[in-house]
Amino acid sequence: MENGTMPSYFYFTLFKEFVHMKYLILIFILAVYLAIILFNAIILFVVFKERSLHEPMYILISCLSVNDLYGSAGFFPRIMVDLLSDTNTISRPACYVQIFTIYSYAISEYTILTLMAYDRYVAICNPLKYHKIMTSKVTALYMAIASLHAAFSMGLIILFSARLPLCGTDIARLYCSNWSVVRLSCGTSTLSNNIIGFFVSATTVFLPAFFILYTYVRILVICQKSSKEFRGKALQTCLPHIISFLNYSIASFCDIALSRYDSDKYKIVAIIFSVEFLVIPPVLNPLIYGLNLPEIRKNILCLFQRSKIANFPE
Template sequence: MENGTMPSYFYFTLFKEFVHLRYFILIVTLLVYLSILLFNVIILYVVFKERSLHEPMYILITCLSVNDLYGSTGFFPRLIIDILSNTNVISRSSCFVQIYIIYTYAISEYTILTLMAYDRYVAICHPLKYHRLMNSKIITLYIVIASLYSMFSMGLIVFLTARLPLCGTDIARLYCSTWSVVRLSCGVSTSTNNIIGLFVTTTAVFLPAFFIFYTYVRILIICQKSSKEFRGKALQTCLPHIISFVNYSIAIFCDIALSRLDSDKIRIAALVFSVEFLVFPPFCNPLIYGLNLPEIRKHILCLFQRSKIAQLPE
């Protein structure tokens, strides 16, 4: 088509390739989604219930769990519907709502990881200033500013994308993404979308990644000058964050790089990394923090012990 239109629906084309595995994929998807809900709700319950955990580090962990639940809810229910559907159609409005949810989740995930890195940096490198630089009011202010930025930036991107005339309706992904819709445009220049997208990617992904890398270089320098006991405690609190950061960074960078390539040879790789970016962080983060941080692990074990005692017959 030469003249672009504003289609009312989009079609997910990848589901046709896996129709023979429909019910197996459905079972796996349901198990993963229910696990994500359970694991993150446990983290939220434990941190909110225990007053001793009402500290910046644990508050940021709850923010990570809330954000993971938010992103998962924007992806999994729609995925389950599409697995069961024979048409795999999504309305235009639902597509843009999904784009908004998934990418505000993505931006917020990096923002929270950045705040967690800053929290560890202040605690280890400037311990005497910690309570002045990191308290509940300052943490709340940081989170509000970060949330407003992700909402505004993605709102602008969705607005610019929704105005594009399109010459197609097929999306070769498991969910709606900005680039999958932009590439369907015709008859108009997408340079504005590309510039805004590059700016948001730089400020929401690359700059936070650079800042996190800088904080850990500084932490490493301090640890080298400190005692073995100090290094052990620092590693214990930083290791979960490092694992989460590396896991999420690999997924998001590969998704950014592979999403703009249109080749059958890498389609499966792009599919895997797009799913990893939306599935593994929400699934792994509560396990990483619940198992590696002694305070959270202790309270989770107490929670399960109390539940077992309550089930015993009188």
């Protein structure tokens, strides 16, 4: 503690490099954020309005949209404020709140994708027992456990990070990340932080990824033994999830791989990859499910048709 302090503020150093085009970036970010809100709000409205969609698969899709809105709220409003700010500072408590929000979103995203994979596994591999296994109460229980797990994991990480004495205030990212704060520590060992970080990564990223891969191996085995019509229906319901899983896995891997790597030569690439998991999945997920799943697509089209009729002058 004697070699470090507990600073009241952190300073984002990257924003000074975009000062000449900050308004152009601001317009782009605002457009993306509004698109995220609109796309996910449509999915939520359609799922909760239509009783035929009150099934575990669609409920989990709506949970994914809620989580995307939650994660986006932790990133987009703050970055728009920082683009307009001259100081680019963030208070210590606000920094930890942003860390909690962004990374609890990341944990929950993987957990929801895991539950969606399990839902498809039960529906395809045990169709006769599906309605007994995947009830609304069971789905709600799974989501409650997933939310508590994300909150507990991030609470533990922040608890270990907040106690570290720091020798600097500069964060070379567009938002507060746990490692960007931990690396500022001095005068004490960060071994416990690394152990906790590895444990959380193993239980929230790697284990779910292996489980998802396992479920799809089993699904492929079942599909190979089934009719062509059955394979087509299975692919139709699984394809959006596979795309979402691959999209989010690549984005998460880029953030994890580059979070502890500094390079002035590839700074722009590093910046893009560091925010990809916060931008791409929330935009693509509602489009993937809205366009690929017939029931959701049909209800969205009906929604817009009713809107046109209501607004058409008599």
